[in-house]
Amino acid sequence: MTHQLNSSDANFERDFRRLVNARRESESDVAIQVRDILREVKARGDEAIIEYSQRFDGHALSEDSDWVITAERCREAYDALEPDLREALELAASRIRAYHAAQLPENRDYTDDAGVRQGATWRAVDAAGLYVPGGRAAYPSSLLMNAIPARVAGVERLVVVTPTPKGQSNPIVLAAAHIAGVDEIWRVGGAQAVAALAYGTDRIKPVDVITGPGNAYVAEAKRQLYGVVGIDMVAGPSEILVIADKDNEPEWIAADLLSQAEHDPTSQSILITDDAPFAALVSDAIELQLATLDTQKTAKASWKEHGAIIVVGSLSEAPALANKLASEHVELAVADPEALMADIRHAGSIFLGRMTPEAIGDYVAGPNHVLPTGRRARFASGLSVLDFMKRTSFIELGEQGMAAIGPAAARLAHAEGLPAHAKSVEVRLK
Numbered sequence: 001m002t003h004q005l006n007s008s009d010a011n012f013e014r015d016f017r018r019l020v021n022a023r024r025e026s027e028s029d030v031a032i033q034v035r036d037i038l039r040e041v042k043a044r045g046d047e048a049i050i051e052y053s054q055r056f057d058g059h060a061l062s063e064d065s066d067w068v069i070t071a072e073r074c075r076e077a078y079d080a081l082e083p084d085l086r087e088a089l090e091l092a093a094s095r096i097r098a099y100h101a102a103q104l105p106e107n108r109d110y111t112d113d114a115g116v117r118q119g120a121t122w123r124a125v126d127a128a129g130l131y132v133p134g135g136r137a138a139y140p141s142s143l144l145m146n147a148i149p150a151r152v153a154g155v156e157r158l159v160v161v162t163p164t165p166k167g168q169s170n171p172i173v174l175a176a177a178h179i180a181g182v183d184e185i186w187r188v189g190g191a192q193a194v195a196a197l198a199y200g201t202d203r204i205k206p207v208d209v210i211t212g213p214g215n216a217y218v219a220e221a222k223r224q225l226y227g228v229v230g231i232d233m234v235a236g237p238s239e240i241l242v243i244a245d246k247d248n249e250p251e252w253i254a255a256d257l258l259s260q261a262e263h264d265p266t267s268q269s270i271l272i273t274d275d276a277p278f279a280a281l282v283s284d285a286i287e288l289q290l291a292t293l294d295t296q297k298t299a300k301a302s303w304k305e306h307g308a309i310i311v312v313g314s315l316s317e318a319p320a321l322a323n324k325l326a327s328e329h330v331e332l333a334v335a336d337p338e339a340l341m342a343d344i345r346h347a348g349s350i351f352l353g354r355m356t357p358e359a360i361g362d363y364v365a366g367p368n369h370v371l372p373t374g375r376r377a378r379f380a381s382g383l384s385v386l387d388f389m390k391r392t393s394f395i396e397l398g399e400q401g402m403a404a405i406g407p408a409a410a411r412l413a414h415a416e417g418l419p420a421h422a423k424s425v426e427v428r429l430k
């Protein structure tokens, strides 16, 4: 078994810290490459996009049809779906829509005892860029997870970017676009697509907010472009932490760990258990399952480089470790998941009990699967309707309100050495 850590070992603290920081170094290499790509797209626009799409995706952007996918093609893809797949997509869409509709915020408007009217109005951004990954696998589920909350928020222009490796677009992604109702789909991926959405090019008009998941290049591009545009959060290579006691089926837990390892060679899957023989059974089950997965190359690389099994003396040690990892997904496969959840402060999403595999949340549960990675669950949350909206506050005073709070404002303005501020209040106090 590779990467087994025991919390009773003398070196545990050091080894655990290494595990927590393991992917940092590769992130900084990626940051340098992404900076170059962003600079090139900013300077040379579509010409740079053409070069990067050829280099990274083997996709030639010559004709208009190499750049965009029409609504007509999306409808045809939807019509051609096998009925059970269409039903699955529709079920996912309706559950995601219902969950996100409940997130719509309420505007506030009230007058307080001093006679001051105040409040805030929520409005959708004008245009959102939605990244739908498509390098190793295609992600129709991510199209729904991006586009449905944006539509619920009331965004007028929804712009999808997604790579089409070797020129092959994925029909299920197109069908999902038809269901969610997006306005534009550009066949461009990676950091170059994110740059195009932020800066705009001759072909691709800029957006106000960019959301969605992607590999390390995509996630880093969003991070670097925050401020030029809004972003949801940094949603990079997938992660899972499973906390499991010995009363689980080892095969189930192995499958849960591999479900995220198969996304990306830099994905991270970690098991914490209080039972060493159970840990060995899970490890064996992983090796067996790896041998048969279609995605075994990616999953093997991820498990070998970034996977770990941590054996603790008691599961009561697990929440503190989970909080340091601040993982994207945390599964609690234990008899009393509620008790453990109470102590888990940092996680993108928590999956309670033995019958709730993370993969259910990837597709059909309802909550968003676009979640913070790289320990960012310490300060960030999953994609929501609010990521497509912003709040404008407002204030209205009459004579009564001005008399009540104006003198204090003038006093503070003088204290800050800003006499014009003070005067703009005092002239109204008479």
Ligand SMILES: NC(=O)c1ccc[n+]([C@@H]2O[C@H](COP(=O)([O-])OP(=O)(O)OC[C@H]3O[C@@H](n4cnc5c(N)ncnc54)[C@H](O)[C@@H]3O)[C@@H](O)[C@H]2O)c1
Binding pocket: 033, 056, 057, 132, 133, 134, 135, 136, 137, 142, 163, 188, 189, 190, 191, 192, 213, 214, 215, 216, 217, 218, 234, 235, 236, 237, 238, 263, 264, 267, 328, 369, 370, 371, 372, 373
């Ligand atoms: N955190 C989340 O919420 C979440 C959700 C779904 C998926 N994901 C992640 O999305 C990712 C999908 O990755 P993917 O690769 O399949 O698709 P992707 O679309 O994210 O990335 C493919 C693009 O990466 C770029 N790229 C590849 N190699 C490059 C290189 N060497 N230099 C510069 N750019 C390069 C290319 O432009 C290519 O178009 C996975 O990491 C998965 O774990 C995360």
Ligand SMILES: N[C@H](CO)Cc1c[nH]c[nH+]1
Binding pocket: 139, 141, 142, 213, 237, 238, 239, 260, 328, 362, 369, 370, 371
């Ligand atoms: N687990 C991914 C988020 O890290 C989401 C996803 C989409 N499809 C399959 N999985």
Ligand SMILES: [Zn+2]
Binding pocket: 238, 259, 260, 263, 359, 362
């Ligand atoms: Zn997944």
